[in-house]
Amino acid sequence: MKRARRRVLPTQxxxxxxxNYVETAEAVRLRLAGRLQHETSLSSGxxxxxxxxxxxxxxxxxxxxxxSQIEWERSRLSHHLGRMEKRGLLRRVSCADDVHGxxxxxxxxxxxxxxxxxxxxxxxxxxxxxxxxTDDQLAHIDEATxxxxxxxxxxxxx
Amino acid sequence: MKRARRRVLPTQxxxxxxxNYVETAEAVRLRLAGRLQHETSLSSGxxxxxxxxxxxxxxxxxxxxxxSQIEWERSRLSHHLGRMEKRGLLRRVSCADDVHGxxxxxxxxxxxxxxxxxxxxxxxxxxxxxxxxTDDQLAHIDEATxxxxxxxxxxxxx
DNA sequence: CCTCCCGAGTTGACACGTCAACCGTAGCAC
DNA sequence: GTGCTACGGTTGACGTGTCAACTCGGGAGG
Numbered sequence: 001m002k003r004a005r006r007r008v009l010p011t012q013x014x015x016x017x018x019x020n021y022v023e024t025a026e027a028v029r030l031r032l033a034g035r036l037q038h039e040t041s042l043s044s045g046x047x048x049x050x051x052x053x054x055x056x057x058x059x060x061x062x063x064x065x066x067x068s069q070i071e072w073e074r075s076r077l078s079h080h081l082g083r084m085e086k087r088g089l090l091r092r093v094s095c096a097d098d099v100h101g102x103x104x105x106x107x108x109x110x111x112x113x114x115x116x117x118x119x120x121x122x123x124x125x126x127x128x129x130x131x132x133x134t135d136d137q138l139a140h141i142d143e144a145t146x147x148x149x150x151x152x153x154x155x156x157x158x
Numbered sequence: 159m160k161r162a163r164r165r166v167l168p169t170q171x172x173x174x175x176x177x178n179y180v181e182t183a184e185a186v187r188l189r190l191a192g193r194l195q196h197e198t199s200l201s202s203g204x205x206x207x208x209x210x211x212x213x214x215x216x217x218x219x220x221x222x223x224x225x226s227q228i229e230w231e232r233s234r235l236s237h238h239l240g241r242m243e244k245r246g247l248l249r250r251v252s253c254a255d256d257v258h259g260x261x262x263x264x265x266x267x268x269x270x271x272x273x274x275x276x277x278x279x280x281x282x283x284x285x286x287x288x289x290x291x292t293d294d295q296l297a298h299i300d301e302a303t304x305x306x307x308x309x310x311x312x313x314x315x316x
Numbered sequence: 317c318c319t320c321c322c323g324a325g326t327t328g329a330c331a332c333g334t335c336a337a338c339c340g341t342a343g344c345a346c
Numbered sequence: 347g348t349g350c351t352a353c354g355g356t357t358g359a360c361g362t363g364t365c366a367a368c369t370c371g372g373g374a375g376g
Contacts, residue, residue, distance in 0.1 A: 009280045014288045017300045020315040021287070024303045025183030027312055045362075064324065076363060078326055083361070099371060100324045122167040129179070130172045132309030133302055140298035142175045144291055145182045151290030154185055203332075222354065234333060236356055241331075257341060258354045 028128060035124050040117035045080055046089065047121060050114035053090065053106040062095065063102045089113060186286060193282050198275035203238055204247065205279060208272035211248065211264040220253070221260045247271060 010018065033044045042050070048070050053059050061069070067077045081104060084090050089110035095103040106114070133141070148154075168176065191202045200208070206228050211217050219227070225235045239262060242248050247268035253261040264272070291299070307315060 008284070009277070010284045010288045014296065015280070015283065016315070017296055017303075018283050018287050020303050020307075021299055022183060022187050023315070024306050024312065025180060026187065028306060028310065029180050029184065031310065043361080062324095073364075074325065075327085075365080079362075082326090098324090102325070119167070122173070125173065125176050126166070126168045128310065129176050129306070130168045132306045134305075137298075137302040137305055138172065138175055140295075141179055141302045144295040144299045145175075145178050147292075147295055148182055148186060148287070148290045149178075152186065152189065152286065154182065201331080220354095231334075232355065233335080233357085237332075240356090256354090260355070 032124055032128055035128075036117065036121055039120045039124075040113070042113060042117050046084060047114070047117060049077075049080065049084065050089065050106060050110055050117075053104065054111065054114055059106040059111060060103050062098075063092070063104055066104055084110075190282055190286055193286075194275065194279055197278045197282075198271065200271060200275050204242060205272070205275060207235075207238065207242065208247065208264060208268055208275075211262065212269065212272055217264040217269060218261050220256075221250070221262055224262055242268075 029044075036047060037043055049066070052066055052069050053061055063077065063081070064074065066072075067074050070077075072080075081090065081092060085092060088107060090107055091105045093103050093105060095101055130138070187202075194200055194202060194205060207224070210224055210227050211219060221235065221239070222232065225232050228235075230238075239248065239250060243250060246265060248265055249263045250260050251263060253259055288296070304315070306312075
């Protein structure tokens with residue numbers, strides 16, 4: 001009876017670790033995003049989109065291919081592309097070979113902005129994350145993270 | 159020279175661990191929030207606010223006290239309280255003893271909704287987080303998380 | 317041919333967050 | 347009194363995210 005009940009809900013300690021985990025990860029993410037925003041005027045969403053485009057042939061991707069590559073819903077992507085297009089970071093052109101389907105093309109301005117952002121972004125990752133942890137801690141985080149992914153059936157990372 | 163450059167940017171492997179970490183934490187947070195939303199019609203923001211109120215005298219807190227307790231900006235809190243008030247989860251009444259200052263009072267409906275949400279919420283934490291990890295992994299996550307907090311000067315958790 | 321559905325993408329409504337500007341009252345200087 | 351500033355809170359604009367409804371052009375099936 002006691003044994004059965006004990007497994008239903010987390011203990012105080014487990015709950016504390018959980019909150020520590022989510023809140024810290026969120027804080028780190030926010031801080032990195034804020035820094036990227038101020039140093040390069042790109043949001044992390046912008047960065048993800050431009051990263052994918054920068055690695056594509058002709059700096060061009062089909063909207064649906066882009067969506068699946070960065071794992072965004074198409075509606076989210078559509079909204080975000082609209083905002084980025086308004087800022088001149090990319091263009092949307094309907095592509096010839098498929099009547100449906102839109103090619104997303106990074107503009108030169110977009111490429112330039114992205115290029116100027118990579119080093120600050122990577123430096124921030126090192127300063128805020130890598131520098132905080134020993135090699136062992138990094139390995140442990142990775143192991144636990146993978147356990148979480150497996151448990152939630154998220155599919156392996158990358 | 160090489161040595162100097164190597165410390166500036168993270169390695170591929172460190173970058174992979176970083177992305178794995180943030181993306182997974184984000185996915186877990188989102189999944190828990192979605193589950194809470196669907197099972198109890200409360201967002202995680204609602205839950206945090208109601209949790210604080212439920213632990214307060216008279217189910218009442220000064221707006222500023224609430225803000226500092228859950229570490230939200232006052233503007234954010236004001237917007238959120240407006241939405242929650244519209245749904246009848248709480249009321250805002252200007253309190254007598256301080257001319258400035260607003261008392262936030264959880265309504266009975268709010269208390270009921272919150273109470274009905276606690277068990278599903280805790281169960282979800284167990285199923286999605288605690289169950290995924292061994293005791294060792296949990297301890298390692300906690301240790302690394304605390305290292306992150308110290309490094310970012312976030313102040314100890316709780 | 318007509319209808320019905322499907323797939324790619326868009327749109328609108330809304331929740332949520334941040335930033336900066338604002339409002340009203342209280343104290344305080346003079 | 348008149349003016350200043352500080353405090354507590356609100357508001358508006360805007361970026362961001364989700365959901366559901368919509369468009370639009372093809373194909374089947376009949």
